[in-house]
Each structure stands twice: as C-alpha cells, then as structure tokens.
Amino acid sequence: xxxxxxxxxxxxxxxxxxxxxxxxxxxxxxxxxxxxxxxxxxxxxxxxxxxxxxxxxxxxxxxxxxxxxxxxxxxxxxxxxxxxxxxxxxxxxxxxxxxxxxxxxxxxxxxxxxxxxxxxxxxxxxxxxxxxxxxxxxxxxxx
Amino acid sequence: xxxxxxxxxxxxxxxxxxxxxxxxxxxxxxxxxxxxxxxxxxxxxxxxxxxxxxxxxxxxxxxxxxxxxxxxxxxxxxxxxxxxxxxxxxxxxxxxxxxxxxxxxxxxxxxxxxxxxxxxxxxxxxxxxxxxxxxxxxxxxxxxxxxxxxxxxxxxxxxxxxxxxxxxxxxxxxxxxxxxxxxxxx
Numbered sequence: 001x002x003x004x005x006x007x008x009x010x011x012x013x014x015x016x017x018x019x020x021x022x023x024x025x026x027x028x029x030x031x032x033x034x035x036x037x038x039x040x041x042x043x044x045x046x047x048x049x050x051x052x053x054x055x056x057x058x059x060x061x062x063x064x065x066x067x068x069x070x071x072x073x074x075x076x077x078x079x080x081x082x083x084x085x086x087x088x089x090x091x092x093x094x095x096x097x098x099x100x101x102x103x104x105x106x107x108x109x110x111x112x113x114x115x116x117x118x119x120x121x122x123x124x125x126x127x128x129x130x131x132x133x134x135x136x137x138x139x140x141x142x143x
Numbered sequence: 144x145x146x147x148x149x150x151x152x153x154x155x156x157x158x159x160x161x162x163x164x165x166x167x168x169x170x171x172x173x174x175x176x177x178x179x180x181x182x183x184x185x186x187x188x189x190x191x192x193x194x195x196x197x198x199x200x201x202x203x204x205x206x207x208x209x210x211x212x213x214x215x216x217x218x219x220x221x222x223x224x225x226x227x228x229x230x231x232x233x234x235x236x237x238x239x240x241x242x243x244x245x246x247x248x249x250x251x252x253x254x255x256x257x258x259x260x261x262x263x264x265x266x267x268x269x270x271x272x273x274x275x276x277x278x279x280x281x282x283x284x285x286x287x288x289x290x291x292x293x294x295x296x297x298x299x300x301x302x303x304x305x306x307x308x309x310x311x312x313x314x315x316x317x318x319x320x321x322x323x324x325x326x327x328x329x
Contacts, residue, residue, distance in 0.1 A: 046280040059245055060280055063271040088278035090178045 023054060023065060032072050039068055039078060043085065044093050052095065177278050177297040184211075184286065184294050187273045189266035191326045192243055192251055199240070199266050199326040201292060208315050210239045211286040212262070212302075213274060215246040216254040218282040224301045228261035231307050237287075237315045238263040244282055245271050264326060287311050 023040065027033040037054070043064070045056035053061050053068075064085070071081045085093050097103045179185070188200030212228065214221040228239055241262035243251045248267060255265075268274055277286065280299070287296040287310075295314050298306060 059271070060274075063245075063275055067272070067275050087178055088275065089280065090176060090278075 025065065025069060027069060027072065035078060036069060036072055039072075039081060040065055042095055043068075043082070044095055046089050046093055177294070177299070179278055179286075179294050180297050182294060183292050184288050185276045187276065189242065189268055189273055192241075192248055192265040192267050194326070195248070195267070197326040199264055201288075203325065204240070204288070205292050206290045208237045208290060209263075209288050210237055210311065211242060211277075211288060212239055213242045213244045213268075213277075213279050213282050213284045215244045215282050216250040217246065220301050221283045222258070224283050225258050225261065227302050227304055227307055229259050230304070231302075231311075232261040232263075234312075236312055236317075241265040242273065243267045244274055244279070245269065285311075287314060289314075 027036050040054040041052050043053045045051045045053055045058055045061040046064070047058045047060045048056050051058075051061070053065050068081055071084070076084075082094065086098075091097055091103075097106055099107065184201050186201050188198050188202070191197045191199055210231075214224070231237075232239060239262050241264070243265055245268065251265070251267070255262075283301060285298040285302055286294050287298075289295050296310050298310060302311070
C-alpha cells in the first residue's frame, strides 16, 4: 500500500514536470503571467486540433505562444490578442466560440433542447396524472 | 404501431441524413479555412535565402501575380509537392515565391541543389512570425496573390497537379507571364 502511494506521488510529480516542460517560458510580471496562462489554455493549437496551446509542443504552438507573450509585453489587451489570432486562423483557434448572431444556434440550441425536453416531460407527467385521476374516479364509482 | 411512435424514428432518420451529408460534403473537413482569402495579404518582408543581405516583401511584388509557398526541408509532404511545383515553374504562368520556414539555410540550399529549384526567389522565415501573420498552421501551405495584393486562394496542404490547374491556374489570366521578382536591399 505504501509502495503504491509512493508510486502515485512520483507519477503526479512527473506529470507536473511534463506539463511544465511543454511551456517553460514565463513572463516577468505575475499579472501578465496570469493573463498569459489563461490565454494559452483558451486557444487551440492549430496543428494538433484537440490540444490547447498550453498542452502542445508543436512548433507552431511554441511560436504562437511566443507571439502572445510579445503582444502582452507590448501592452495589447486579451481581446486584441484573440482578435488578431482569429483574423489569421479563424474562430477555429478559440476553444470557446464567441457570442455572436452567427453562433447563436451553437449557444442557443442546448438551451432550446433543454426547454423542449422539460416541456415534453411536463406534458407526459400531466397526462399520466390525468390517467391516475381517472382510474381513482373509476375505483370510487365502481367499488 | 401507433403513428406517434414513428415521430422519434423519423427525427432520428432526418438527423442521420443531415449529419451524413454534413460530414461528407463539408468543405471544412480537416481543413482550416483562411479568413484572409479575399483580403489584402498582411505586409511581409523577409531576407532572401541566397543573399540574406537583401530582402523581398509584399511591396516589391505588388502588380504581379504570385504564389507564396511555405515549405521546409523538415517537411515530408513538401517533398511530395516538389515535382508539381517544378512542373508549374516550367509552365511559367505564375511565379512561385518560396518561404523556407523554420529551417537552416544550408539544408535548404542542399535540398534545392539535389531536387531542383521551382522558385523564382526564396525567402527565409527563421522566426516563424510571418507564418503566423499569414495564418499558416503547417507546411506546405500556399497563397495565390493577385496584382492588387489580395489573397485570392489558399491551399492548406499539398498542391497536386489537379489542384494546381483547378484552383491556381484557373484564377490567373492566360496573358499573365511570370516576371522574375527582384529583391531590394534591406
């Protein structure tokens, strides 16, 4: 049991180090570093598709991370940085699609389906309760 | 069976058809569409591979049709594309400018000496900044740029003999020859 715990602890430490190894670069200002961390987790690696920039060691991800650091250091806002990358790589680079009329169906459809499902469930429950009431009445009239 | 039980089945069938058609006929299957198509190419200027003291950029190429082809000696797909580019250069309808991306100059020159040079001129993007500014995700990628500097087409992968004819040559006027690009001193 103790050996297993030691093994798990070692694996966790190793995993932490591996995550660190993907992007060892840091920004001098902690506030910029915090924004940088958020940005690289919200943006996709355009070559590996299902990894964020933070998780990918592909050349292009390394270069885009450097570009983000340069833009942050130059005083550009998060919105400007995202806007620049979207203008080059399309919205594909965003893990979280923008709120826009074009994407309204994407954000609205789950809510619509939830409301639809709820309405169907209410209707079924209502119909079943009517059936039960009728049976009760039938039981009363014909004991 | 009551007809109302057929409704979910019908909805399911419609969904299957819609998703099948969507997945198989979408232009975006595995392909990143460039938002830059139809817009001015972002200004770029890079050192010439054979003479890094000189540079070439979008300004020098204004007024000419050209293809900007991102490649590298490390890129195996670029080797597959190479014979097509050599043939395209022999056709001489439109000049091809090579961007040697994230590469070493010596390796690039050796590669071209061995396999032939399809490019009017080659520039080097060692930092990868120009690639990002043009939304390049992987090599090879190619942009067809018109004399006004507008990107009229982007090939997000290997150019084949068929795509060269269909997507590139079909957009270039027949009278357009391929004047050699002249680099400027940086």
